[in-house]
Amino acid sequence: MTRWYSEKKREHYYKQAKKSGYRARSAYKLKQIQKKFNVLKPNDFVVDLGAAPGGWSQVAKELIGENGKIIGIDLLKITPISGITFLQGDMTKDESLNKILELAEGAKADVVLSDMSPDISGNYSVDQARSVYLCQKALESTRVLLKDNGCFACKIFEGEDIKEFVEKIKSCFNTVKIFSPPASRKSSSEVYIIAKYFDRGKL
Numbered sequence: 001m002t003r004w005y006s007e008k009k010r011e012h013y014y015k016q017a018k019k020s021g022y023r024a025r026s027a028y029k030l031k032q033i034q035k036k037f038n039v040l041k042p043n044d045f046v047v048d049l050g051a052a053p054g055g056w057s058q059v060a061k062e063l064i065g066e067n068g069k070i071i072g073i074d075l076l077k078i079t080p081i082s083g084i085t086f087l088q089g090d091m092t093k094d095e096s097l098n099k100i101l102e103l104a105e106g107a108k109a110d111v112v113l114s115d116m117s118p119d120i121s122g123n124y125s126v127d128q129a130r131s132v133y134l135c136q137k138a139l140e141s142t143r144v145l146l147k148d149n150g151c152f153a154c155k156i157f158e159g160e161d162i163k164e165f166v167e168k169i170k171s172c173f174n175t176v177k178i179f180s181p182p183a184s185r186k187s188s189s190e191v192y193i194i195a196k197y198f199d200r201g202k203l
Helices: 002-020 027-037 055-064 094-104 124-145 162-170
Strands: 045-049 069-074 085-088 109-114 146-157 173-179 190-198
Touching: 002 027, 027 055, 027 146, 027 173, 027 190, 045 055, 045 124, 055 069, 055 109, 069 094, 085 094, 094 124, 109 124, 124 146, 124 162, 146 162, 162 173, 162 190
Parallel strands: 045 069, 045 109, 069 085, 109 146
Antiparallel strands: 146 190, 173 190
16 A cells, blocks of 8 residues: 555656656655745755756746756756756766856855765665765865855765764754655655755854
């Protein structure tokens, strides 16, 4: 029954995404994060890490409006969306961060989002360690990209080293929460860490 319900729910969000014109069902995860934590505001400058196929950027654009700015990056090429700048690059490499900084033209981001996920190997301990590594890279990027009092949201696979990573985030953000959006699969081990009020003075 649980598996049946999970598959039915997954199908619901998939169909809803298609119907609403979103590129991925994950768009609803960001909508649910926004509803609970209000991380995105009109006119914000947003950096979207692991942006392909563009579902999170679509939702972010709706929320920040025409005067907001979004730079999205992914290893995969992303089909263009009007009003959004997409880059193809690897966020574990310095040159990708430098590309974002060039496009930012000296501005600091209000929000850094990361839905980055490793290629799944099937070995959970390996996949979880890779997920944490990507989150650490995302966190490092916030220290360069994010303005004071900015927000950070990242996906991470649950595991014993999550606690240590959360402590790292707490060292530079004043509010940190862990959230499992209803749009995530019941069987999924992913959770989202939502951090608000970046404090550069803590670095």
